[in-house]
Amino acid sequence: MHLRAPAGTEDVLPERVAAWRRVETAAREVLGRCGYREIRTPVFEYTGLFARSIGDATDIVEKEMYTIPRSSAAAGAAPDAASDDEDTLTLRPELTASVVRAYLEHGMHKSRPFQKFFYLGPLFRRERPQKGRLRQFHQVGIEAIGSRDPLMDVETIDVFVRLLGAVGVIGSTVNLNSTGCRECRGVYRGKLSAHLRVHEGALCENCRRRLDRNVFRVLDCKVKTCQPAIAGAPPITESLCPACAAHFGAVQEGLKAAGVPFVLNPRLVRGLDYYTKTVYEVTSPYLGAQSAVGGGGRYDNLVEELGGPPTGAVGFAIGLERLLIAREAVDETARKGASAPPALAPAEAVSDLYVVAVEEAQRGAAFRLLASLRSATLRADMDYDARSLKGQMRSASRAGARVVLVLGPAEVAAGTVQLKDMAKGEQRGVPAEAAAEEAKRVLGLS
Ligand code: HAM
Numbered sequence: 001m002h003l004r005a006p007a008g009t010e011d012v013l014p015e016r017v018a019a020w021r022r023v024e025t026a027a028r029e030v031l032g033r034c035g036y037r038e039i040r041t042p043v044f045e046y047t048g049l050f051a052r053s054i055g056d057a058t059d060i061v062e063k064e065m066y067t068i069p070r071s072s073a074a075a076g077a078a079p080d081a082a083s084d085d086e087d088t089l090t091l092r093p094e095l096t097a098s099v100v101r102a103y104l105e106h107g108m109h110k111s112r113p114f115q116k117f118f119y120l121g122p123l124f125r126r127e128r129p130q131k132g133r134l135r136q137f138h139q140v141g142i143e144a145i146g147s148r149d150p151l152m153d154v155e156t157i158d159v160f161v162r163l164l165g166a167v168g169v170i171g172s173t174v175n176l177n178s179t180g181c182r183e184c185r186g187v188y189r190g191k192l193s194a195h196l197r198v199h200e201g202a203l204c205e206n207c208r209r210r211l212d213r214n215v216f217r218v219l220d221c222k223v224k225t226c227q228p229a230i231a232g233a234p235p236i237t238e239s240l241c242p243a244c245a246a247h248f249g250a251v252q253e254g255l256k257a258a259g260v261p262f263v264l265n266p267r268l269v270r271g272l273d274y275y276t277k278t279v280y281e282v283t284s285p286y287l288g289a290q291s292a293v294g295g296g297g298r299y300d301n302l303v304e305e306l307g308g309p310p311t312g313a314v315g316f317a318i319g320l321e322r323l324l325i326a327r328e329a330v331d332e333t334a335r336k337g338a339s340a341p342p343a344l345a346p347a348e349a350v351s352d353l354y355v356v357a358v359e360e361a362q363r364g365a366a367f368r369l370l371a372s373l374r375s376a377t378l379r380a381d382m383d384y385d386a387r388s389l390k391g392q393m394r395s396a397s398r399a400g401a402r403v404v405l406v407l408g409p410a411e412v413a414a415g416t417v418q419l420k421d422m423a424k425g426e427q428r429g430v431p432a433e434a435a436a437e438e439a440k441r442v443l444g445l446s
Contacts, residue, residue, distance in 0.1 A: 008127065008135025010321070016320065022324060024120060026166040027140045034159050036118040036142050041098040043122060044068075046089040053097035053302060054274025057214035064125040066091040091124035091240060094272065096299065096315060097306075099143045104308045113311065114146030120320075132290030132322050136373070141296070141317030145303065147384065148312030150247050153278045153298055154254035156314050160282060160294065161260055163318065169326045172284045172293060178248040179216075179270035179275050180240045188239035189215055219269045235266030247277050274299040286329035287322055294318030309391035349400025352443055353380035356392040358408035365412045369432060376436035378445075397422070403439045 005011055012020055028038070041235040047067055054060050066089045092098055099117055108115055120140045127133050136141075142159060144152050157174060164172055177186065193215050200208060204223040211218070240248060243338055255262050262280075270279050279297035288295065296316025303311035353373055357366040366382055371382040396404045406418040417435050419440050420427045430438045440446040 002287075006079060008133075010130035010134060010136075019324060019327075020320070023167050023320065023327070024140070027118075027120065027163055030163050030166045031118040031140075031142060034142075034155070034162070035118075036116045037103060039099060039117040040121070041092075041095065041102050041118055043124075044089045044091050045089040045098055045101065049097050049101055049306075050090055050093060052253070053100070053274055054094065055214070057210075057323070058217070058271055058273055060093050060125060060271065064127055065093055066124050066126055085282045087355065093123055093125045094318065095121070095123065095139060095141055096120050096274070096302070099315075100145065100302055100306055104144055104303065104306055109303065109308045109311060110147075114144075116144045118142045122233060130290070131288055132319070134321060134373060137321040138255050139294075139317040139321060140323075141294075141315060143313060143315035146311055148300065150250035150278075151254050152262070152312070153251045153314050154258060156296060156316055157255060157262070158258055158260050158279060160280075160296070160316050160318070164282070164293065164323075167321060167323060167327055167437040169249065169286070169293065170330055171286065172282050172326075172391075173263055174255075175265040175268050175281045175283060176252070176255075177265050177279050178240060178244060178251075178269075179238070179269065179279050179297070180237060180244040181276050181286050184240045184244050186234070187218075187241075187372060188234075188236045191234050191239060192216070192236075195233050196229055202226070202229055214273070215238050216269045217271075219267050220271065230267065233267075234355075237266055244277055246441075247398075251278050266329060270295055270297060274302045274305075276300045277398070280316070282318075284322075284326045286326040286333075290322065290339075292319075293322050293326060318365070349379075349402070351379050351381040351396075351399040351401050352403065353378050353384040353439055354396035354399060354401035355380065355394075355403045356389065356404055356406045357382075358389055358406065360387070362407045362409065369407065369417065369435060373405075373436050373439065376440075377414075377445075378436060378439060403442050405435055405439070 050065060051061050067088050070087055070089050071253065097120065103109060118141065120138070122136055122138050123138055126266065129135060129437060131381070142156060144156060158220055160275045161174065180188065193211060196203065196211055196215065200211065203218070203226050204221065206247050207221050207226050221230065237248070268279055268281055270281070275297045277298040277300065280294045281295035283291040283294050294317055298312070298314040300312045303313060305311070316360065355365045355366045355370045370382050371378055380397060383392045385391050388396055393404065402422050404420040404422060406420060416429045416431050417432050418427055418437055419430050419435065439446065
């Protein structure tokens with residue numbers, strides 16, 4: 001047995017959880033303020049949902065899904081990642097498909113077709129692990145389902161930028177493109193294929209395969225020999241139909257009016273097939289090779305492809321691990337003298353109150369006092385390890401306690417307790433039954 005977490009997964013130890021929670025709290029606050037409601041879906045779904053939504057010829061579906069046979073009788077049989085039936089289950093590699101599935105399953109397209117959701121949770125992709133690329137990672141994302149308005153695209157990008165601002169990730173770039181509708185993509189597919197066929201000899205093996213399977217993916221290839229062919233490719237924006245071109249223009253106008261900076265990136269294609277019209281990716285100079293903090297776009301065909309009525313939709317997802325890496329890099333730069341980002345709420349103390357027993361004999365009384373403080377809703381703790389008074393006081397200060405209650409033999413005999421105000425360095429005796437009220441007063445809670 002390997003006594004280590006599987007490759008591509010990370011433990012978030014208690015010291016780091018505070019940073020995660022601060023980001024999650026900021027995200028919930030911003031998204032709630034912008035009218036998004038939280039949705040929670042299962043971490044696994046029938047495989048067919050992802051194969052149909054994300055696309056059979058994408059990296060995710062072709063090689064990155066964790067697929068498990070549904071029945072134990074089938075255990076050991078080679079799972080069919082692209083199965084469209086209900087035989088296999090797949091750990092979710094993304095959340096857009098699940099949200100649309102839930103939207104349709106619960107009849108929201110009939111009861112209230114326009115809905116704005118947000119989510120926070122773990123995802124699973126069998127990728128080659130490296131910094132910023134994990135096999136279990138987390139996203140915060142939004143999906144606005146039921147609108148084709150270009151202003152809706154603008155809102156999602158504005159919300160993305162707001163979220164980055166709220167967690168202090170400065171200096172990011174919004175890369176914007178349009179991938180058009182089915183018709184524009186059909187026209188563009190022809191033009192792109194024709195261009196790439198001319199350079200076929202210079203393309204890597206993967207890209208030669210992509211020429212037939214999914215030619216748009218070539219634009220995303222990082223192999224050096226493919227770059228000249230990619231650089232010379234016609235931009236998709238030249239193949240947009242009038243409606244898609246108008247939509248793209250309106251999104252750009254909306255962003256300018258809202259004061260959201262962006263750069264046009266005609267080579268931007270996303271790794272999922274469901275996108276139509278607007279696509280965007282936000283990159284950060286504080287990240288390494290995996291420079292995308294997150295990405296998103298419009299997916300006007302997906303609801304219909306999953307069996308619902310024609311419904312416009314747009315959303316994005318941000319990788320939380322990458323967001324935290326960027327945030328920490330921003331902090332690091334600030335420490336080195338560059339401009340400081342807005343501060344997040346300070347790390348919380350673990351306990352406000354600490355109960356200390358002078359001798360072993362008072363530990364029972366100390367625990368009873370502790371229990372009564374907790375019943376009075378106070379954040380209180382005691383030491384279960386150190387036996388010396390000094391050791392217990394050290395634990396109290398490590399926990400961030402502002403008030404320490406000390407019980408010695410004299411206090412137990414008299415039914416009192418010594419209350420130490422750590423900030424002022426003052427100490428006085430109070431009746432044990434009044435300890436909670438007194439502590440609340442010192443802590444400014446009453
Ligand atoms: P995505 O571009 O596949 O889009 O993922 C969004 C973000 O999740 C990435 O930019 C990155 O920050 C993070 N991410 C993806 N894979 C990994 C990984 N292996 N390790 C660490 N972080 C990762 C989507 O998932 C779409 N569902 C976004 C969307 C929502 N489009 C419309 N609505």
